[in-house]
Amino acid sequence: MGILYRPADGVAGDFIPFWWEGDYHLFYLKDYRGAPGRGEGVPWWHLVTRDFVHFDDWGEALPRGPAGAQDQWVFTGSVLAAGERFHIFYTGHNPQRKQQGGCMQAVLRADSDDLRAWTKRPEFFFPAPAEEGYEPDDWRDPFVFWNDEAKEYWMLLAARRAAGPPRHRGLIALAASKDLHNWEVREPFWAPDLYYTHECPDLFRIGEWWYLVYSTFSERCVTHYRMSRSLAGPWMAPADDAFDARAYYAAKTAGDGARRFVFGWLP
Numbered sequence: 001m002g003i004l005y006r007p008a009d010g011v012a013g014d015f016i017p018f019w020w021e022g023d024y025h026l027f028y029l030k031d032y033r034g035a036p037g038r039g040e041g042v043p044w045w046h047l048v049t050r051d052f053v054h055f056d057d058w059g060e061a062l063p064r065g066p067a068g069a070q071d072q073w074v075f076t077g078s079v080l081a082a083g084e085r086f087h088i089f090y091t092g093h094n095p096q097r098k099q100q101g102g103c104m105q106a107v108l109r110a111d112s113d114d115l116r117a118w119t120k121r122p123e124f125f126f127p128a129p130a131e132e133g134y135e136p137d138d139w140r141d142p143f144v145f146w147n148d149e150a151k152e153y154w155m156l157l158a159a160r161r162a163a164g165p166p167r168h169r170g171l172i173a174l175a176a177s178k179d180l181h182n183w184e185v186r187e188p189f190w191a192p193d194l195y196y197t198h199e200c201p202d203l204f205r206i207g208e209w210w211y212l213v214y215s216t217f218s219e220r221c222v223t224h225y226r227m228s229r230s231l232a233g234p235w236m237a238p239a240d241d242a243f244d245a246r247a248y249y250a251a252k253t254a255g256d257g258a259r260r261f262v263f264g265w266l267p
Contacts, residue, residue: 004266005047005055010035013042014141014200015263017254018079018115020086024049024254025115026263027061027079027088041065041072044090046116052261061118062090062110070094070125071108076141076200076250082153082180086112089155091140103127104137107157109180126175128159129185134173135160141200143252144180147231153177156189156201158214167218170197190226190235194218202252204260213243213262215250223251223264 006012013029030045032038041064048056065071070092077090092108107126110118128139138160147154159173171191175183190198190212198214205211212226212235223243226235243251243262251264 007045010038012045012265014076014250014265015252016044016076016079017252017261017263019254019256020081020115022050022256024052024261025079029075030060039064040067042074044074044088058116061116062088062120065092065094068094068096068100070097070102070106071120072096075105077107078143078145078252080144080146082146084113086115087144087180088112088118089142089144091142093140098137103139105140107139107142107155124181126183128173130162132185133162134185135162135169138197139173143201143203145203147176149231150176153180155183156203158197158199158201159188160197161191164193167196168193170195170216170218172198172201172212172214190233192235200250200252204253204255206260213251213253215264217249220246221249221267222246223248223262 010030010032013031016027018025026047027044029042031042043060043064044062046058046061062074073093075091075093079088088110093105095104098104109124110120112118128134128136130136141158143156155175157173161169172189174186174189177183195216195218200215202213210228215223224241228235248264251262253260253262
């Protein structure tokens with residue numbers, strides 16, 4: 001395996017990293033790019049490494065749903081440990097659902113006892129609340145974490161207002177839950193009215209600072225970050241607010257408490 005990983009039978013899309021007991025679990029969107037016999041849709045694949053030199057391929061983590069299913073395209077999400085289980089919140093994407101009177105995107109869920117075998121939970125279905133002014137087909141990339149100050153789980157999402165200047169409706173939506181099952185949509189976490197959308201939101205803290213990471217394609221493909229001493233903001237832009245350079249995209253982070261790494265893809 002080279003420094004820049006690419007699967008032999010497709011390409012690697014968004015990475016969803018998760019650190020656990022010394023290992024980095026690198027889930028990613030595996031795109032077969034229309035390879036013969038592969039069919040449509042995108043699954044999650046799973047790599048594991050401890051040193052970023054040696055990698056174990058754990059194979060398919062979340063398979064594509066059948067044709068017409070909400071998650072025929074298993075798009076980006078996040079992984080967390082809660083209770084005695086591991087949980088994935090992910091985006092179920094399917095343009096056909098919109099044509100059938102449903103929504104193109106919704107947040108779905110899976111869980112596991114060992115990070116290797118995952119069970120989808122079809123009873124969990126969390127679409128955008130169109131009645132609250134959200135675009136129903138842009139509700140994706142859920143990032144879920146425990147907010148110790150609020151004593152509840154928070155979910156950040158790439159979302160858009162349903163009205164306003166088309167290129168400036170993007171925001172990071174916020175939902176909250178006490179139990180990971182029932183979610184309440186709150187006021188947007190961050191809505192600067194600058195971008196088409198904020199893809200793959202990610203959040204972490206180092207010292208006194210919170211760092212908010214997101215990717216945009218309004219003018220060019222780039223991963224940005226903002227800084228704040230509080231989750232309530234204000235979110236400040238450093239002089240250079242980008243990770244790496246143009247085309248380093250959909251970057252998300254994971255760390256062991258001492259170091260933090262950022263994982264993205266290059267076209």
